[in-house]
Amino acid sequence: MSHKIICLGIESTAHTFGVSIVSEDGKILSDAKDVYIPPVGKGIHPREAAQHHSQIAHKIVYQALKDAKVKLKDVDAIAFSMGPGLGPALRVGATIARALATFLNKPLIPVHHAIGHIEIAALTTGAKDPLTLIVSGGHTALVAFARKRWRVFGETEDITLGNLLDMFAREMNIPPPGGKNVEKLAENGEKFIDLPYIVKGNDVSYSGLLTAALKLKNAVKLEDLCFSLQEVAFSMLTEATERCLAHTEKKELLLTGGVAANKRLQEMLKSIAEEHNAKFYVVDPKFSGDCGAQIAWAGLLAFKYGVKIKVEESFIKPKWRLDKVDVPWRKTG
Amino acid sequence: MEKNGLKLIKKGAEANLYLANWHGKEVIIKKRIQKKYRIKALDEKIRLYRTIHEAQIMHEAKKAGVATPTIFFVDEIEKAIIMEYIKGVRVKELLDSLKPNQRINLCLEIGKIIGKLHKKGIIHGDLTTSNMIFIDNEKIFFIDFGLSFYSFREEDRGSDLLLMKRALSSTHFKFFNKCFKSVVEGYKEEIGIKEALKTLNKVNEIEKRGRYAER
Numbered sequence: 180m181s182h183k184i185i186c187l188g189i190e191s192t193a194h195t196f197g198v199s200i201v202s203e204d205g206k207i208l209s210d211a212k213d214v215y216i217p218p219v220g221k222g223i224h225p226r227e228a229a230q231h232h233s234q235i236a237h238k239i240v241y242q243a244l245k246d247a248k249v250k251l252k253d254v255d256a257i258a259f260s261m262g263p264g265l266g267p268a269l270r271v272g273a274t275i276a277r278a279l280a281t282f283l284n285k286p287l288i289p290v291h292h293a294i295g296h297i298e299i300a301a302l303t304t305g306a307k308d309p310l311t312l313i314v315s316g317g318h319t320a321l322v323a324f325a326r327k328r329w330r331v332f333g334e335t336e337d338i339t340l341g342n343l344l345d346m347f348a349r350e351m352n353i354p355p356p357g358g359k360n361v362e363k364l365a366e367n368g369e370k371f372i373d374l375p376y377i378v379k380g381n382d383v384s385y386s387g388l389l390t391a392a393l394k395l396k397n398a399v400k401l402e403d404l405c406f407s408l409q410e411v412a413f414s415m416l417t418e419a420t421e422r423c424l425a426h427t428e429k430k431e432l433l434l435t436g437g438v439a440a441n442k443r444l445q446e447m448l449k450s451i452a453e454e455h456n457a458k459f460y461v462v463d464p465k466f467s468g469d470c471g472a473q474i475a476w477a478g479l480l481a482f483k484y485g486v487k488i489k490v491e492e493s494f495i496k497p498k499w500r501l502d503k504v505d506v507p508w509r510k511t512g
Numbered sequence: 513m514e515k516n517g518l519k520l521i522k523k524g525a526e527a528n529l530y531l532a533n534w535h536g537k538e539v540i541i542k543k544r545i546q547k548k549y550r551i552k553a554l555d556e557k558i559r560l561y562r563t564i565h566e567a568q569i570m571h572e573a574k575k576a577g578v579a580t581p582t583i584f585f586v587d588e589i590e591k592a593i594i595m596e597y598i599k600g601v602r603v604k605e606l607l608d609s610l611k612p613n614q615r616i617n618l619c620l621e622i623g624k625i626i627g628k629l630h631k632k633g634i635i636h637g638d639l640t641t642s643n644m645i646f647i648d649n650e651k652i653f654f655i656d657f658g659l660s661f662y663s664f665r666e667e668d669r670g671s672d673l674l675l676m677k678r679a680l681s682s683t684h685f686k687f688f689n690k691c692f693k694s695v696v697e698g699y700k701e702e703i704g705i706k707e708a709l710k711t712l713n714k715v716n717e718i719e720k721r722g723r724y725a726e727r
Contacts, residue, residue: 318723326685330682331678332678332683335722336718371553379637379671379675380637380639380675410550414550417550418526418547421525425524426604450547451549454523499724500723500724
């Protein structure tokens with residue numbers, strides 16, 4: 180039996196510390212993780228997230244190896260999320276990745292977190308050359324691939340959709356995970372409350388919407404506010420997506436990232452994909468939130484195309500932009 | 513709304529464009545169709561507002577010296593605008609295939625037009641090369657004023673020019689630097705260096721405010 184390349188990937192950009200092992204044939208052999216959950220009404224504290232990660236890291240690494248039934252010596256490459264994200268949290272994953280790579284004498288592979296979101300979605304859905312909408316705490320961007328890079332066609336001009344939902348939930352004392360709980364409350368909302376709808380070309384802006392929604396705290400029914408917030412925020416993004424779809428004329432639309440799990444958002448995007456005769460794909464819900472698998476799989480693809488970084492140069496990049504990353508393994512466009 | 517021989521020529525993001533014959537004239541009917549994804553209250557409000565507003569602003573743009581299709585009729589019930597048919601080629605398809613000096617001239621001209629709009633307090637709101645039509649080797653028509661509004665604020669001007677910059681860097685990335693430089697040149701020429709620099713500073717500021725911008 181010929182040897183299949185095996186990659187171990189470490190995710191630690193924000194609240195999730197995840198380790199996953201994947202093989203060249205696209206099998207996710209394990210995907211272990213532990214999530215730091217801040218107290219109700221509080222956001223992620225970077226230092227506390229980092230402390231959480233360093234306390235559970237060894238357990239998660241062992242868990243990933245055990246679940247995959249892989250020995251550390253059989254791993255061909257160590258991938259880690261080099262950015263973007265919270266500095267202290269990123270440093271934990273990077274430190275462990277560097278230690279493993281040095282100890283095992285294996286190449287260290289830098290992975291951009293959002294490219295991980297895209298690649299794991301492409302792997303699990305089979306999308307080939309999609310217009311991709313990444314919606315998470317760190318990203319809200321519409322990207323399509325052209326000549327070596329993902330190009331940004333539209334994005335948020337301020338906070339992300341994940342930020343919007345999380346910050347709203349936090350201020351309304353809705354317990355984490357904010358996005359999921361806002362979605363549940365919204366299901367029981369009935370009355371539509373007018374909120375600012377801001378689309379700028381292919382871009383959206385959510386900060387004004389957040390302010391307006393927060394001002395209505397205790398003035399209206401929470402369920403109605405959640406419903407209206409979702410309707411406006413998602414409609415804005417769906418409109419921007421439709422603009423990008425019309426402009427790029429892509430025949431596939433791929434939804435990925437943490438907020439991708441939201442059923443209402445999926446429903447809206449599906450409707451415009453159908454209207455433009457594009458196939459609609461949503462990332463497997465197991466891998467929509469931050470996870471080691473997204474890093475391991477993107478890392479494996481990068482490793483096969485010779486992407487690696489020297490340990491002494493592997494500084495984390497908390498503000499690494501998606502469209503600054505060369506992607507040699509993608510041919511389309 | 514009397515029309516015959518309706519032919520769908522473009523399915524845009526928010527409207528369908530039909531080529532039709534209207535009182536013996538070849539016209540474009542831009543119809544804002546219902547969006548199933550939006551709840552009705554929101555959808556109705558957005559479509560009506562944009563239809564009326566677009567027609568008004570296209571007319572205002574003419575006063576600023578910017579070529580836009582002439583409006584013949586606005587149908588508030590159908591959310592449709594009947595306008596002049598501009599036979600030309602979208603800048604999106606044209607730009608990359610031009611000779612270098614032609615490309616620079618075209619970008620200069622685009623910059624000037626944006627300057628003209630801004631000078632009169634019009635923010636286009638959706639500056640992409642899909643929304644510019646080139647005819648007769650000289651004239652550029654601006655279309656799609658659905659997201660336009662009136663403002664003299666630096667923030668709005670900056671945000672407008674940033675959309676143009678993004679359109680060039682994503683769709684015309686091969687020639688991005690030269691193209692955007694020429695757009696800025698033309699813009700400066702029209703609106704004056706002082707005003708132009710204010711807008712450009714805002715462009716930088718807005719970019720830095722965005723996600724993961726290097727500061």
